[in-house]
Amino acid sequence: MGSWKYEDKERDIVISSRIRLARNIKGMPFPILLPEHKARLLVDLIFNCLEKDESLGTEFTKIEVGRVGNNERRVLVEKHLTSPELGSNKCAAVFINKNEDISIMANEEDHVRIQCIQEGFQLHKTYEMANAVDDVLEKCVDFAYHEKYGYLTACPTNVGTGMRASVMLHLPSLTLNNQINTMIVTLAKFGLTIRGIYGEGTQALGDLYQISNQNTLGMTERELIENLHDVAREIIKKEREHRYEILNTNRIYLEDKIYRAFGVLSNARSINAEESMKLLSLVRLGSDLELIDQDIGTINDLMVNIQPGILSGIYGGDLTEIDRDRIRAEHIRKFLKSE
Amino acid sequence: MGSWKYEDKERDIVISSRIRLARNIKGMPFPILLPEHKARLLVDLIFNCLEKDESLGTEFTKIEVGRVGNNERRVLVEKHLTSPELGSNKCAAVFINKNEDISIMANEEDHVRIQCIQEGFQLHKTYEMANAVDDVLEKCVDFAYHEKYGYLTACPTNVGTGMRASVMLHLPSLTLNNQINTMIVTLAKFGLTIRGIYGEGTQALGDLYQISNQNTLGMTERELIENLHDVAREIIKKEREHRYEILNTNRIYLEDKIYRAFGVLSNARSINAEESMKLLSLVRLGSDLELIDQDIGTINDLMVNIQPGILSGIYGGDLTEIDRDRIRAEHIRKFLKSE
Numbered sequence: 001m002g003s004w005k006y007e008d009k010e011r012d013i014v015i016s017s018r019i020r021l022a023r024n025i026k027g028m029p030f031p032i033l034l035p036e037h038k039a040r041l042l043v044d045l046i047f048n049c050l051e052k053d054e055s056l057g058t059e060f061t062k063i064e065v066g067r068v069g070n071n072e073r074r075v076l077v078e079k080h081l082t083s084p085e086l087g088s089n090k091c092a093a094v095f096i097n098k099n100e101d102i103s104i105m106a107n108e109e110d111h112v113r114i115q116c117i118q119e120g121f122q123l124h125k126t127y128e129m130a131n132a133v134d135d136v137l138e139k140c141v142d143f144a145y146h147e148k149y150g151y152l153t154a155c156p157t158n159v160g161t162g163m164r165a166s167v168m169l170h171l172p173s174l175t176l177n178n179q180i181n182t183m184i185v186t187l188a189k190f191g192l193t194i195r196g197i198y199g200e201g202t203q204a205l206g207d208l209y210q211i212s213n214q215n216t217l218g219m220t221e222r223e224l225i226e227n228l229h230d231v232a233r234e235i236i237k238k239e240r241e242h243r244y245e246i247l248n249t250n251r252i253y254l255e256d257k258i259y260r261a262f263g264v265l266s267n268a269r270s271i272n273a274e275e276s277m278k279l280l281s282l283v284r285l286g287s288d289l290e291l292i293d294q295d296i297g298t299i300n301d302l303m304v305n306i307q308p309g310i311l312s313g314i315y316g317g318d319l320t321e322i323d324r325d326r327i328r329a330e331h332i333r334k335f336l337k338s339e
Numbered sequence: 340m341g342s343w344k345y346e347d348k349e350r351d352i353v354i355s356s357r358i359r360l361a362r363n364i365k366g367m368p369f370p371i372l373l374p375e376h377k378a379r380l381l382v383d384l385i386f387n388c389l390e391k392d393e394s395l396g397t398e399f400t401k402i403e404v405g406r407v408g409n410n411e412r413r414v415l416v417e418k419h420l421t422s423p424e425l426g427s428n429k430c431a432a433v434f435i436n437k438n439e440d441i442s443i444m445a446n447e448e449d450h451v452r453i454q455c456i457q458e459g460f461q462l463h464k465t466y467e468m469a470n471a472v473d474d475v476l477e478k479c480v481d482f483a484y485h486e487k488y489g490y491l492t493a494c495p496t497n498v499g500t501g502m503r504a505s506v507m508l509h510l511p512s513l514t515l516n517n518q519i520n521t522m523i524v525t526l527a528k529f530g531l532t533i534r535g536i537y538g539e540g541t542q543a544l545g546d547l548y549q550i551s552n553q554n555t556l557g558m559t560e561r562e563l564i565e566n567l568h569d570v571a572r573e574i575i576k577k578e579r580e581h582r583y584e585i586l587n588t589n590r591i592y593l594e595d596k597i598y599r600a601f602g603v604l605s606n607a608r609s610i611n612a613e614e615s616m617k618l619l620s621l622v623r624l625g626s627d628l629e630l631i632d633q634d635i636g637t638i639n640d641l642m643v644n645i646q647p648g649i650l651s652g653i654y655g656g657d658l659t660e661i662d663r664d665r666i667r668a669e670h671i672r673k674f675l676k677s678e
Contacts, residue, residue, distance in 0.1 A: 252665055256608035267602030269595035326591055338677075 012288040013236045014121035015168040015208060015300060018080070019130040022153045022162035023112040026142040030154040031089060031107045039091035043106045049140035050095055050104070056136060058097040060104070065092040071318055074309030080117060083108060102133060109154045110162075112137065121232070123165055123225050130163075131221075150217065157214075161221045166212030167232045168197065172285040173242035174235075175207045183235065190231050191215040206277030206284075206303055211235065247289060258286035262294070266336050270325040276306045276332060283336075298335055306331060351627040352575045353460035354507040354547060354639060357419070358469040361492045361501035362451040365481040369493040370428060370446045378430035382445045388479035389434055389443070395475060397436040399443070404431045410657055413648030419456060422447060441472060448493045449501075451476065460571070462504055462564050469502075470560075489556065499556030504564050506571045507536065511546040511624040512581035513574075519548070522574065529570050530554040545616030545623075545642055550574070586628060597625035601633070605675050609664040615645045615671060622675075637674055645670065 024030060031039065043064070050060045065073060065087050076082040076094065081103040086092045095104040105113040114137070116129040137143075144152040151162035158164075174180060184194055193214045196204045211232060213224045246254050261282035265271075284299045286292035305311060306328050312319045315327050363369060370378065382403070389399045404412060404426050415421040415433065420442040425431045434443040444452040453476070455468040476482075483491040490501035497503075513519060523533055532553045535543045550571060552563045585593050600621035604610075623638045625631035644650060645667050651658045654666050 252609050252661075256610075256668070259606040259608055260603050263602030263604075263606030264599050265602075267598040269598055270591055322591075329595070 010121040010236055011119070012296070013170055013239055014232070015170055016117055016119055017121060017123045017126045018115065018117045018164075018166045018168070019123070019126045020164045020166075021114040021130050021134055022110040022151065022158045022164075023114065023134070023137070024144045024152055024154070025111050026144045028111065031109065031111060032154065034107070034111075036091060039107050042111055043091060043093045045140060046104060046106050046112060046137065047093075047095060049137055053136045053139075056097070056102070056132060058099065058102065060095040060097050060102075063094050063096065065094060066090065069318075071309050071312050075313050078307040078309045079304070081115075083113075085109065102129065104133065104137075110158070112141075112143075121167065121236075123167065123229050123232075127165065127221065127225055158216050160215075160217030161219070161224060163216055163221050163224060164212050165221075165225050165228050166210045167228065168208055168210050169232065169235060169239070170207060170281065170284060171209055171235070171239050172207040172281050173246055174239050175204070176246065177242050179238070179242065180204070180209070187211065187231065188214070190227060192228060192231055205274060206281040208277075208281070208303070243285070243289060247291075254289075255286075255291055258282050258291055262286070262292060262336070265332050266338065268329045268332075270322075271329045271332065272325055273306055273308055273328070276328060277303060280306075280332075294337055298337075302332060302335055349460040349575055350458070351635070352509055352578055353571070354509055355456055355458055356460060356462045356465045357454065357456045357503075357505045357507070358462070358465045359503045359505075360453040360469050360473055361449040361490065361497045361503075362453065362473070362476070362482045363491055363493070364450050365483045367450065370448065370450060371493065373446070373450075375430060378446050381450055382430060382432045384480060385443060385445050385451060385476065386432075386434060388476055392475045392478075395436070395441070395471060397438065397441065399434040399436050399441075402433050402435065404433060405429065408657075410648050410651050414652050417646040417648045418643070420454075422452075424448065441468065443472065443476075449497070451482075460506065460575075462506065462568050462571075466504065466560065466564055496553075497555050499554075500558075500560050500563060502555055502560050502563060503551050504560075504567050505549045505551030506567065507547055507549050508571065508574060508578070509546060509620065509623060510548055510574070510578050511620050512585055513578050514543070514546045515585065516581050518577070518581065519543070526550065526570065527553070529566060531567060531570055544613060545620040547616075547620070547642070582624070582628060586630075593628075594625075594630055597621050597630055601625070601631060601675070604671050605677065607668045607671075609661075610668045610671065611664055612645055612647055612667070615667060616642060619645075619671075633676055637676075641671060641674055 025042065028034065028038065047062050063076070065076070065082065073087045077084050079100065081096055081100060082094050082105055086094065086105055086108045089107050092105070092107045101117050103115045105115070114130050114133045116126045116133065118126045146152055150160040153159050153162050171180070174183065187194055191214045192211055195210045197208045197210060211228065213228055219227070261279035265276070265279050265283065280299055280303050283292060283294055284296060287294045287296050287299060305314065308324060311324060311328055311331065319327065364381065367373065367377065386401050402415070404421065412426045416423050418439065420435055420439060421433050421444055425433065425444055425447045428446050431444070431446045440456050442454045444454070453469050453472045455465045455472065457465045485491055489499040492498050492501050510519070513522065526533055530553050531550055534549045536547045536549060550567065552567055600618035604615070604618050604622065619638055619642050622631060622633055623635060626633040626635050626638060644653065647663060650663060650667055650670065658666065
């Protein structure tokens with residue numbers, strides 16, 4: 001437990017920590033083969049279970065994903081509360097608590113997917129949360145578990161712990177110095193993988209990367225977390241080294257990049273999400289290095305709130321792309337501090 | 340004379356008006372064939388003539404171009420006080436008055452080149468100035484003049500009036516709308532030509548263009564000026580039409596371009612002259628259209644003072660390119676108003 005108490009100290013680089021547990025009900029076909037009425041029953045079963053529980057100390061809202069508008073569905077994905085795939089499944093639902101740090105998907109690839117998220121480097125705490133949710137659900141349902149293989153899942157890659165632990169890291173200097181490709185190779189050796197912020201196959205917007213365990217079998221949850229934790233710590237160290245290297249050898253270059261990014265963000269009248277993320281990443285780096293006086297929390301919020309769905313949600317529903325780009329620029333100008 | 344009094348009203352588009360008169364001394368070989376001691380005599384002759392004159396109401400400084408440093412020579416060119424070619428000629432000199440609106444080159448391509456420059460659209464006034472200088476010199480020397488061909492010059496393209504009249508125009512909207520190439524063709528029909536700001540073969544930095552008469556023969560000075568004047572007035576009208584067209588049909592696009600330019604200029608920590616000119620051009624356009632609150636005079640000054648030689652001169656001599664780019668960024672930040 002020794003290292004746990006220091007977890008929280010890496011917020012300059014670690015945006016968030018997440019745990020996902022995949023679970024399936026014993027004796028019930030996987031969602032892809034599940035008849036609709038049984039899928040509905042499953043949603044009710046989970047909801048009732050969460051409703052009567054008091055141990056988690058929080059209430060859950062049920063959202064039936066097939067019944068909400070396109071933008072609301074987009075918002076759920078952008079907030080990482082559901083997966084992009086969930087929307088396409090019949091009877092798919094998600095249960096979300098008030099803080100939006102627990103979400104439980106029903107009828108995704110697996111019957112149940114428990115997701116917990118915390119700001120900063122808090123893998124162990126996040127795991128405890130997910131574990132607590134798992135315990136609550138186990139009071140109501142029997143999860144399919146094989147003595148040798150562990151939890152059974154629709155996709156074999158999740159068999160075992162059914163757990164995916166991940167950290168979202170801000171790696172602008174490793175990106176600037178073209179270190180990401182080398183990192184991919186190294187991470188694979190540790191059974192880890194690196195992705196963009198919206199999961200598999202997505203681009204690394206704003207130099208944000210998710211690093212997570214590839215394997216779910218052959219190690220305990222705690223071992224998997226310790227492994228990810230240790231490797232993430234190495235990456236954080238490397239990112240920091242590269243930051244100071246650029247700062248020491250090429251300060252003007254770095255300052256110029258950061259202030260130009262700030263200049264465009266605080267003056268543009270129209271900007272898309274991709275460019276915003278790229279520039280916010282630089283300002284975030286500048287703030288971390290105390291080269292520019294901007295609040296990291298504000299930058300983190302902006303990185304979330306300028307996403308198309310969330311932004312449209314804030315400013316009243318479906319917007320055209322042109323309007324959204326204009327409103328995004330206004331939104332950023334409102335929240336960035338003038339220098 | 341009717342239109343003259345309105346000349347001064349176009350400073351949003353006309354940066355400056357210039358007149359150059361090429362003259363050669365009767366019975367003396369052109370500079371390319373002139374022995375050194377005679378070239379020196381010529382310089383003294385012109386200087387004495389200017390020194391004893393009182394009609395121009397200004398004093399002249401003599402600069403022997405071969406004796407000054409590289410940067411000082413560069414500054415003279417950037418300020419349009421000498422031509423880029425003058426530096427390479429032995430015994431080349433320039434006489435400059437205090438306001439720097441009269442400069443007289445000796446031993447350039449011709450024995451004497453009188454140059455006058457005024458801010459804004461003041462071709463006629465500028466011509467009167469050049470004419471007055473011409474009169475002063477004619478009191479001391481006999482200029483080679485042929486009854487049929489007019490003033491004789493080293494290059495046949497200058498024979499006749501020996502005059503090149505030009506206006507420097509800021510044409511960002513015609514540039515944005517890709518109208519410059521069409522304009523080149525039209526101008527040729529009027530015996531006019533269009534160039535970048537440092538003369539033949541130079542790039543149009545900052546959307547600034549020099550328009551001048553191609554022909555010097557077959558028309559009087561006043562006719563040549565009237566022709567340039569009328570065509571320039573048409574171009575000014577077109578530029579203004581295009582400005583309002585972009586403004587009316589695509590205001591956000593234009594505002595975005597202008598404010599991003601301002602954002603970069605007011606935040607960059609390193610910037611070269613070419614990019615500076617491009618961005619200053621947009622801010623100048625924004626100021627003209629009252630989309631941004633920046634002083635046109637300041638922008639005009641910046642467009643001159645960020646040139647490599649002038650900037651180095653202001654900040655103390657020869658600078659490396661890296662230092663110059665850094666100092667240029669500082670200089671621009673100091674003079675631009677924060678929004």
